[in-house]
Amino acid sequence: MLITHDTECALSILVELLNTAPEACGSEQLPDIAALDGFVVRQEISEIDSLTAQDLTAVHALRGRLRDVFAAGSTAEAAEQVNAVVAAAGTTPRLTNHDHHGWHIHYFAPHAAIGDHLAAELGMALAFIVMAGERERLRNCEAPDCARVFVDLSRNRSRRYCDSRTCGNRLHVAAYRARQRSAEAVTAG
Numbered sequence: 671m672l673i674t675h676d677t678e679c680a681l682s683i684l685v686e687l688l689n690t691a692p693e694a695c696g697s698e699q700l701p702d703i704a705a706l707d708g709f710v711v712r713q714e715i716s717e718i719d720s721l722t723a724q725d726l727t728a729v730h731a732l733r734g735r736l737r738d739v740f741a742a743g744s745t746a747e748a749a750e751q752v753n754a755v756v757a758a759a760g761t762t763p764r765l766t767n768h769d770h771h772g773w774h775i776h777y778f779a780p781h782a783a784i785g786d787h788l789a790a791e792l793g794m795a796l797a798f799i800v801m802a803g804e805r806e807r808l809r810n811c812e813a814p815d816c817a818r819v820f821v822d823l824s825r826n827r828s829r830r831y832c833d834s835r836t837c838g839n840r841l842h843v844a845a846y847r848a849r850q851r852s853a854e855a856v857t858a859g
């Protein structure tokens with residue numbers, strides 16, 4: 671798969687962002703500016719100036735538009751949605767090696783507002799996924815009581831559940847039972 675480490679990092683931020691939505695986890699995880707500020711710190715999002723109420727509104731709106739890409743009915747539809755997100759933000763690709771990171775590209779304009787910053791970076795990460803023909807890796811968790819999303823970066827695209835504590839455990843239990851079954855089959859055979 672032609673997905674770079676930087677894109678993987680952006681996809682991880684994307685998943686974290688989408689899973690803060692009330693539709694994903696039952697309650698709004700970014701209810702105020704302090705929560706958004708916490709998100710910026712946790713996700714190590716660089717070049718963000720002080721946040722305003724307008725930023726919070728912009729991030730909530732962006733979150734919905736990015737989630738729509740996961741639900742797109744076709745690649746053409748996904749491409750159109752990604753293009754719209756990125757175009758609205760505007761991008762100014764530039765090489766940077768800030769904070770001892772290796773050289774990488776920032777797509778957001780210098781000191782862009784967080785909504786535009788995330789739209790450029792996360793929109794471009796989705797653009798790379800679509801371009802690589804890997805749109806099916808954008809998944810909804812299959813647990814019946816879970817509406818979180820994840821990006822399946824496993825080699826054989828076999829992941830079914832999100833990273834949440836409940837679903838992650840479900841995954842481990844399923845794997846454990848499968849191992850037990852095959853062990854029993856060996857003993858019985």
Ligand SMILES: [Zn+2]
Pocket residue numbers: 716766768771774776
């Ligand atoms: Zn950077």
Ligand SMILES: [Zn+2]
Pocket residue numbers: 811812813816817818831832833834837
């Ligand atoms: Zn889940």
